[in-house]
Amino acid sequence: MDKKTCWIVIFLSLAVNVVMLQWTVEAYFGLEYERVYLFTSIACLSVLAALAAFFRWRNLEYKEKK
Amino acid sequence: MDNKKKLARNKYETNDDMINLIDNLNRDDDVKYNRRAFLKTAVGASVTLGLATLPFSIKAMMNTAGEDDKRIAIAKLSEISKGQSLNFNYPTDEDPAILVHTKDGKFVAYNNKCTHLQCPVFYEKEQDVLLCPCHKGYFDVKSGHPLAGPPQRELPRIELEIVDDTIYAVGRKVRHG
């Protein structure tokens, strides 16, 4: 994964999480609990993806200087 | 001074601490650092938003235990004639609800907390609609869906059953059609 891909993954994950939070709240107040769980798991996966991409990016970014 | 002529510790990008203090005065680095900070903020925001969905799941898990569809007698058929409505509570005492005998003879029931800002919703006989007086929100009496005004979501529908001449509430659908 190069740095550009990391950037893309991180911003995609940000977009996904904004939507997921909105949908989770909606589903929660609609008492549709299966959907709450579904959206939470998607959000968590997307958090993991963002973190993975971030650590990868950090590696590349700070390696350059040496 | 030319970079090459400097003492080793004074050279650009040396690891010497005192020199590194002014490292970020360099414009190129400034741009880079800003971009880095931007990306880090984005990661932080994404993680925060993602994790903010967790409490809802946890609360949902704690709630599922009590959400059993129970059966409650609301009223006798004779107590409520066409065009009349009646208030009751379902599924718990904190959930106000309204039972309506519509003009065309059907029985419908909804939780009558307005889905806008929770004012109580009334049955308006003349226009055959459910009306929220707070901000003039109108709901379709047949489906519970908002017709006009600020409400965006439907009223939770309470499922009814009529046995002999008693009307029972037997379940609730918060999101429907």
Ligand code: FES
């Ligand atoms: S509370 Fe019902 S319309 Fe605002």
